Amino acid sequence: MSKWVYFFGDGQAEGRADMKNLLGGKGANLAEMSSLGIPVPAGFTITTEVCTYYYENGETYPDDLRQQVADALGNIERIMGAKFGDPENPLLVSVRSGARTSMPGMMDTVLNLGLNDTTVHGLVKLSGDARFAYDSYRRFVTMYSDVVLGVDHYHFEELLEALKEDKGYTLDTDLTADDWKHLVGAYKAKVLEQLGSPFPEDPVEQMWGSIGAVFGSWMNQRAKTYRRLHHIPGHWGTAVNVQAMVFGNMGTSSATGVCFSRDPSTGENAFYGEYLVNAQGEDVVAGIRTPQNISIAGKEKNKSDLPAMEETMPVIYKELVEIRNRLEQHYKDMQDMEFTIQRDKLWMLQTRNGKRTAAAALKIAVDMCNEGLIDKETAILRVAPEHLDQLLHPMLDPDAPRHLLAHGLPASPGAASGQVVFTADDAEAWAQKGHKVVLVRVETSPEDIGGMHVSQGILTTRGGMTSHAAVVARGMGVPCVAGAGDIRVDYRSKTMTVGDTVVKEGEVITLDGAKGEVFLGEVPTLQPELSGDFADLMEWADKVRRMKVRANAETAEDCATARKFGAEGVGLCRTEHMFFDPQRIIHIRQMILAEDESGRRAALEYLLPYQRQDFVEVFKIMRGLPVTVRLLDPPLHEFLPHSDGEIAAVAEAAGVDVDKVRNRVSMLKESNPMLGHRGCRLGITYPEVYEMQARAIFEAALEVSETAGDTVFPEVMIPLVGSVKELEPMRALVDRVAQETFAAKGREIGYHAGTMIELPRACVQAGVIAEQAEFFSFGTNDLTQTTLGMSRDDSGPFLEVYAQKGIYPRDPFQSIDVDGVGELVRMACERGRATRPDIKLGICGEHGGDPNSIHFCETVNLDYVSCSPYRVPIARLAAAQSVLLKGQGAEVDR
Numbered sequence: 081m082s083k084w085v086y087f088f089g090d091g092q093a094e095g096r097a098d099m100k101n102l103l104g105g106k107g108a109n110l111a112e113m114s115s116l117g118i119p120v121p122a123g124f125t126i127t128t129e130v131c132t133y134y135y136e137n138g139e140t141y142p143d144d145l146r147q148q149v150a151d152a153l154g155n156i157e158r159i160m161g162a163k164f165g166d167p168e169n170p171l172l173v174s175v176r177s178g179a180r181t182s183m184p185g186m187m188d189t190v191l192n193l194g195l196n197d198t199t200v201h202g203l204v205k206l207s208g209d210a211r212f213a214y215d216s217y218r219r220f221v222t223m224y225s226d227v228v229l230g231v232d233h234y235h236f237e238e239l240l241e242a243l244k245e246d247k248g249y250t251l252d253t254d255l256t257a258d259d260w261k262h263l264v265g266a267y268k269a270k271v272l273e274q275l276g277s278p279f280p281e282d283p284v285e286q287m288w289g290s291i292g293a294v295f296g297s298w299m300n301q302r303a304k305t306y307r308r309l310h311h312i313p314g315h316w317g318t319a320v321n322v323q324a325m326v327f328g329n330m331g332t333s334s335a336t337g338v339c340f341s342r343d344p345s346t347g348e349n350a351f352y353g354e355y356l357v358n359a360q361g362e363d364v365v366a367g368i369r370t371p372q373n374i375s376i377a378g379k380e381k382n383k384s385d386l387p388a389m390e391e392t393m394p395v396i397y398k399e400l401v402e403i404r405n406r407l408e409q410h411y412k413d414m415q416d417m418e419f420t421i422q423r424d425k426l427w428m429l430q431t432r433n434g435k436r437t438a439a440a441a442l443k444i445a446v447d448m449c450n451e452g453l454i455d456k457e458t459a460i461l462r463v464a465p466e467h468l469d470q471l472l473h474p475m476l477d478p479d480a481p482r483h484l485l486a487h488g489l490p491a492s493p494g495a496a497s498g499q500v501v502f503t504a505d506d507a508e509a510w511a512q513k514g515h516k517v518v519l520v521r522v523e524t525s526p527e528d529i530g531g532m533h534v535s536q537g538i539l540t541t542r543g544g545m546t547s548h549a550a551v552v553a554r555g556m557g558v559p560c561v562a563g564a565g566d567i568r569v570d571y572r573s574k575t576m577t578v579g580d581t582v583v584k585e586g587e588v589i590t591l592d593g594a595k596g597e598v599f600l601g602e603v604p605t606l607q608p609e610l611s612g613d614f615a616d617l618m619e620w621a622d623k624v625r626r627m628k629v630r631a632n633a634e635t636a637e638d639c640a641t642a643r644k645f646g647a648e649g650v651g652l653c654r655t656e657h658m659f660f661d662p663q664r665i666i667h668i669r670q671m672i673l674a675e676d677e678s679g680r681r682a683a684l685e686y687l688l689p690y691q692r693q694d695f696v697e698v699f700k701i702m703r704g705l706p707v708t709v710r711l712l713d714p715p716l717h718e719f720l721p722h723s724d725g726e727i728a729a730v731a732e733a734a735g736v737d738v739d740k741v742r743n744r745v746s747m748l749k750e751s752n753p754m755l756g757h758r759g760c761r762l763g764i765t766y767p768e769v770y771e772m773q774a775r776a777i778f779e780a781a782l783e784v785s786e787t788a789g790d791t792v793f794p795e796v797m798i799p800l801v802g803s804v805k806e807l808e809p810m811r812a813l814v815d816r817v818a819q820e821t822f823a824a825k826g827r828e829i830g831y832h833a834g835t836m837i838e839l840p841r842a843c844v845q846a847g848v849i850a851e852q853a854e855f856f857s858f859g860t861n862d863l864t865q866t867t868l869g870m871s872r873d874d875s876g877p878f879l880e881v882y883a884q885k886g887i888y889p890r891d892p893f894q895s896i897d898v899d900g901v902g903e904l905v906r907m908a909c910e911r912g913r914a915t916r917p918d919i920k921l922g923i924c925g926e927h928g929g930d931p932n933s934i935h936f937c938e939t940v941n942l943d944y945v946s947c948s949p950y951r952v953p954i955a956r957l958a959a960a961q962s963v964l965l966k967g968q969g970a971e972v973d974r
């Protein structure tokens with residue numbers, strides 16, 4: 081018999097924290113807390129395997145599930161001293177989802193389950209509070225009807241509003257027990273009217289309805305979207321947790337809250353949390369009421385005038401602090417906890433490793449290591465490399481003038497400017513057209529995540545640090561200011577108003593997510609600080625990693641940034657990018673459009689000194705480090721003149737007729753420029769081009785080494801090679817020019833010549849190609865384009881659909897297609913090494929800065945990865961993690 085149900089409660093549990101795959105994160109941690117003797121309401125977890133079974137068997141359950149659930153329910157009854165469906169002493173339960181990793185707000189939940197027209201009397205008697213009992217009952221009826229029966233929430237809102245109007249009430253708290261009782265009847269009548277069948281009175285039927293709804297919600301649209309954005313596989317499934325209810329809304333000695341063992345925004349080792357008196361858990365997360373801080377320090381920091389729990393419930397606060405300490409020591413990571421206080425008794429409802437900002441992740445990892453809680457390896461693995469991006473980008477310039485509009489909570493750090501939009505759909509539509517937008521909402525909900533994802537920043541006027549907007553923005557690394565209560569948002573007129581200032585849709589605002597400030601217009605930014613915790617973690621990572629990290633850079637500025645971020649060389653200097661300057665582009669056009677060699681040589685003659693000077697600068701900045709210079713690889717369409725003015729300018733520079741140039745342009749137009757006359761094909765057909773470039777490289781290297789000594793290490797790279805017969809003459813050309821230049825200057829320097837591997841044929845032929853190449857650099861942009869037969873420029877729209885359908889779950893141009901492109905890379909490495917054991921192997925496609933692809937590079941033992949300068953720290957950390965993960969036998973995430 082399979083075990084489908086795991087019980088927990090009363091200091092015991094059948095599950096454990098390391099059973100997340102089976103029990104989901106919530107279930108596994110509830111079990112763990114229960115075993116630790118922490119007060120957890122008794123309950124049971126139905127495993128993720130049941131979810132898998134459910135979808136594989138036409139939405140049915142395994143035969144023995146019912147009995148196992150009934151047995152577990154019996155256990156809850158015994159521990160809680162109450163009975164499910166009992167008119168005198170009814171047990172009420174919650175039914176919640178719980179996947180392996182948390183998917184906040186994406187799936188369904190039902191609370192107060194077990195209430196009906198009979199058991200509600202029991203609840204009245206037990207609580208001594210009829211108003212509370214009927215309030216709970218109507219919450220259950222609305223939630224169940226919405227989630228399980230599919231009767232829309234607004235039906236119930238309408239009935240509530242009508243009653244309030246009728247009675248002259250303004251607030252929900254004005255309603256009496258009888259009012260709620262009356263509404264329950266009206267709600268049920270509405271359900272009957274909508275569905276033609278009555279609201280279920282049988283608690284067992286209610287429970288199975290809710291379990292089915294939770295499993296069903298695994299496949300709802302927002303959960304699917306969330307999984308796609310977070311690369312969570314659909315086959316994981318969710319568990320279902322059924323747990324005895326405890327009530328945070330039984331009067332002023334009851335409360336509910338969320339807390340973090342350290343500050344999730346800054347990482348400071350300070351207990352941080354929020355709570356609401358006389359409320360149910362979803363009220364905190366939904367951001368409907370602005371909560372109070374649990375600690376006095378937190379209250380002062382957030383300039384709140386509401387009393388802290390430390391003041392109002394000091395004994396329980398102390399107990400909570402003790403639990404916080406125990407859980408953090410036990411899990412050795414920052415914990416995000418949910419709790420409920422029912423009439424002065426504290427219950428823990430959840431603990432998990434807390435989501436945090438990049439700054440917090442860094443500080444917590446380094447602090448915990450310094451505190452001796454974790455070792456350096458663990459600290460390195462604790463920071464998501466992608467997350468570092470947030471720290472490497474600019475912050476608001478403190479000295480820049482600014483117009484402060486409003487204050488809110490510092491919900492997710494970073495500076496963001498953009499045009500204001502008021503709906504998630506608008507955010508997506510505007511972003512698609514290339515606008516930078518800031519999404520402004522009263523509050524956000526799970527439906528908004530698509531729009532939140534594409535926004536530069538998010539601003540809400542309601543809700544706390546744990547509101548949906550705050551939690552999701554932190555996870556996405558999007559700056560967010562939450563709960564800016566002075567701002568009034570009017571969705572109809574698409575405006576936001578603060579005092580006399582009205583900001584219309586499309587106007588620019590700036591957010592400082594680290595301070596919780598909102599400014600009118602755009603505020604200039606400053607470069608970030610790279611010392612302190614950042615430098616410490618990077619130093620630890622550098623000691624662990626095996627692969628070198630280089631940068632793709634061609635300008636002095638990029639090279640300087642790369643060095644500052646710790647690059648160990650240039651892995652790709654794209655020489656065609658050095659010609660975009662308006663002064664030069666005319667001559668590169670002149671060269672491309674020339675009809676014969678002498679015309680080309682005339683243009684090249686002009687370009688040589690520029691090119692040499694470029695290399696002098698790059699070599700100087702990168703002194704002591706290798707620089708891989710790639711010979712010209714211009715997809716022609718990027719360089720051909722288009723407008724009449726551009727054509728006239730080229731004609732003038734070349735001293736030829738405009739019509740002649742126009743004819744030449746139309747002759748050179750290609751149907752598939754990406755597969756056209758580019759890369760080494762240019763060198764093969766016009767060797768004088770590569771000759772000029774090689775000369776510029778060696779002359780520059782000699783010039784710099786004259787004063788800087790032995791610090792210049794040029795590596796000359798031939799692009800887009802498919803056959804050794806292409807590489808051989810180009811290599812010979814480079815060697816010849818080197819010797820000529822050395823002879824002319826009377827001095828020599830060391831250099832290497834190698835090739836890019838960016839065509840499938842080159843991978844297959846790598847063994848032969850290695851005879852002529854001292855190094856390979858995998859150009860995985862072109863290799864992906866040519867292996868998948870998908871244009872790098874045109875595949876965005878359909879790849880999005882492919883991602884949704886899970887065909888290529890990640891964009892293969894961002895994260896390496898391990899099974900296809902990866903296999904070719906693996907083969908090329910093996911064949912290259914077989915010919916030339918000491919061949920140097922690297923990668924310089926976009927994938928060189930993608931952590932998952934870097935992990936793959938470690939598995940095939942590349943010598944280095946090369947990425948854009950801003951990604952260098954990300955790559956350094958990812959390379960270190962790859963060594964550690966490889967040591968743990970982790971697979972590359974496909």
Ligand code: PEP
Pocket residue numbers: 652654713838858859860861862863924925926
């Ligand atoms: C590549 O193809 O991966 C590469 C680095 O070259 P480019 O992007 O310049 O074609």
Ligand code: MG
Pocket residue numbers: 838859861862
């Ligand atoms: Mg390429």
